[in-house]
Amino acid sequence: MNAVTTSLPRFAVERPSFAGVAEAELDAVHRYLLFLTGDRSAAEDLTGETFEKAFRSWRRFDPRRGSPRTWLCQIARSTALDHFRAEERRWRREERAGRDLPPDAEPDLPGPAGAALAKLAPADREVVALRVLLDLDGPTAARVLGISPTACSTRLSRALKRLEELTDARD
Amino acid sequence: MPVTDTDFEREFAELVAEIRALPTAAPAQLRDRVRALGEPEPQASWWEGIRLIRPRRALLVLAPACLTVLVAAAMVHGLLSSGGEKTAATVTAEQAQRDLGRRTKTSPPVVFGPVTSPLDLQSGSSGAGSALVPAPVRGRPTDYDAFLRVRVKDLETLSRRSADAMRLARSLGGYVESVEQTTAVGAPGQADLVLRVPVARVEQALVRLAGLGTVVEQHVSIRDLQATVDAQRRRIRNLRVRIARIVEALRDPSLAADVKLNLQLQLEDARHSLTAATGSNKATLREAALSQVSVSLTTQHAVAATKPHHRGRLDRAARDAAGFLASAGAVVLYLLIVVSPLVLLALAWLFAARAYRRREERRLLAEV
Numbered sequence: 001m002n003a004v005t006t007s008l009p010r011f012a013v014e015r016p017s018f019a020g021v022a023e024a025e026l027d028a029v030h031r032y033l034l035f036l037t038g039d040r041s042a043a044e045d046l047t048g049e050t051f052e053k054a055f056r057s058w059r060r061f062d063p064r065r066g067s068p069r070t071w072l073c074q075i076a077r078s079t080a081l082d083h084f085r086a087e088e089r090r091w092r093r094e095e096r097a098g099r100d101l102p103p104d105a106e107p108d109l110p111g112p113a114g115a116a117l118a119k120l121a122p123a124d125r126e127v128v129a130l131r132v133l134l135d136l137d138g139p140t141a142a143r144v145l146g147i148s149p150t151a152c153s154t155r156l157s158r159a160l161k162r163l164e165e166l167t168d169a170r171d
Numbered sequence: 172m173p174v175t176d177t178d179f180e181r182e183f184a185e186l187v188a189e190i191r192a193l194p195t196a197a198p199a200q201l202r203d204r205v206r207a208l209g210e211p212e213p214q215a216s217w218w219e220g221i222r223l224i225r226p227r228r229a230l231l232v233l234a235p236a237c238l239t240v241l242v243a244a245a246m247v248h249g250l251l252s253s254g255g256e257k258t259a260a261t262v263t264a265e266q267a268q269r270d271l272g273r274r275t276k277t278s279p280p281v282v283f284g285p286v287t288s289p290l291d292l293q294s295g296s297s298g299a300g301s302a303l304v305p306a307p308v309r310g311r312p313t314d315y316d317a318f319l320r321v322r323v324k325d326l327e328t329l330s331r332r333s334a335d336a337m338r339l340a341r342s343l344g345g346y347v348e349s350v351e352q353t354t355a356v357g358a359p360g361q362a363d364l365v366l367r368v369p370v371a372r373v374e375q376a377l378v379r380l381a382g383l384g385t386v387v388e389q390h391v392s393i394r395d396l397q398a399t400v401d402a403q404r405r406r407i408r409n410l411r412v413r414i415a416r417i418v419e420a421l422r423d424p425s426l427a428a429d430v431k432l433n434l435q436l437q438l439e440d441a442r443h444s445l446t447a448a449t450g451s452n453k454a455t456l457r458e459a460a461l462s463q464v465s466v467s468l469t470t471q472h473a474v475a476a477t478k479p480h481h482r483g484r485l486d487r488a489a490r491d492a493a494g495f496l497a498s499a500g501a502v503v504l505y506l507l508i509v510v511s512p513l514v515l516l517a518l519a520w521l522f523a524a525r526a527y528r529r530r531e532e533r534r535l536l537a538e539v
């Protein structure tokens with residue numbers, strides 16, 4: 001795929017099939033959403049929703065503007081933000097109704113790294129996911145996050161240091 | 172301190188390896204759900220096609236396209252409006268006089284001037300001067316309007332010449348319709364006179380008025396009123412015939428009352444129309460009897476005469492195209508002035524919405 005993209009001229013970028021892209025990028029999108037939400041079941045729902053959205057807007061995907069992974073991560077991020085907003089509204093409603101908020105669930109990622117990740121802010125977790133797990137380069141990750149590449153690098157550095165501190169503290 | 176692509180791999184090698192080892196693969200159930208989506212329909216509707224066009228790219232294509240179309244339109248306009256071998260609109264008095272003589276029913280006015288050099292009309296009614304004054308066509312009603320701008324030496328002469336012009340109009344059987352004289356110290360003086368002179372003597376009047384000073388500008392407009400007068404006369408004749416017929420019909424004693432009333436109403440209408448038509452005819456003939464001569468006496472120096480320049484067709488086309496482009500530019504500028512506040516408001520709203528969205532995102536993702 002990459003070979004085709006780079007060897008052909010700019011106006012002749014081959015368009016991949018949606019099914020092929022979905023098969024290839026499903027794990028990556030799921031990983032990203034799992035890190036972003038820190039909730040396995042929410043991540044599964046959001047991944048499904050992300051691919052449904054991508055399916056509906058597949059014609060708008062332009063391979064010349066970025067890789068399918070970047071495009072899918074942008075959709076996933078927007079879907080996750082909608083989810084956070086909805087959750088926030090739900091919590092507010094429950095708070096008004098005088099109900100107790102659910103206790104903090106156990107982290108869905110196992111091991112000391114998983115536990116440390118659960119303590120990070122979603123913004124830090126998503127930069128780790130994009131750069132470390134999905135192997136996106138700095139500018140591409142910055143584009144997904146809607147920030148500058150410098151801010152992206154700073155955020156990653158800060159997140160990893162904090163993560164290291166947290167894992168060291170556990171040890 | 173920001174980390175580069177390879178920095179964090181080296182600096183946090185152990186942590187990175189640990190993160191990458193986390194079980195994060197999508198479950199089989201989710202995979203089946205995504206697989207079930209299949210492949211989207213390849214054909215896009217025209218609306219989706221339009222939605223796919225990105226505004227920035229559309230702007231990049233549309234802006235040069237519009238510019239090209241505008242320039243092409245300007246060139247076509249220039250070529251079409253430049254015409255064939257027609258030259259400047261200034262017609263010499265002699266040519267116009269010849270044209271006028273050839274015409275039998277002339278409706279559009281013939282306009283002379285402006286002349287580009289001081290005229291020599293002072294040599295009397297039968298000399299070379301009168302040849303330069305277009306004469307009304309003898310025997311035909313004509314609407315004759317003339318304008319002369321005459322330069323005189325100083326303010327004292329200006330007053331004297333104004334009085335001369337008024338005397339001249341009266342001596343030729345006409346009258347002075349209006350006079351407006353402006354004299355102020357340090358400023359050029361001006362006297363504007365509107366004289367009504369019998370058409371039969373207008374040539375003589377123009378020549379003598381030209382003798383008041385140096386003629387720097389002259390316009391003469393002659394409009395043949397014969398067609399108008401003929402039409403008015405025909406209408407008067409028809410109305411008279413109609414009235415006579417109605418009167419004749421009314422003499423019949425066997426007429427029913429309603430028919431008689433109807434005829435009387437028609438008669439009344441016809442008489443009103445006849446009165447109006449007769450009035451119009453008299454007004455036209457009065458107009459044709461007296462010419463209007465506007466004289467502007469001034470002490471100001473004449474603007475330097477320019478040499479008539481006969482441009483080629485290409486030159487004219489280029490000038491017309493440039494004029495067209497200038498008009499289009501003015502329209503665009505006007506639209507920009509009108510639309511720019513709205514665009515600024517829209518941009519401010521967009522920036523505010525984007526800032527709000529960013530802040531919301533930061534808040535949502537900052538929660539631990």
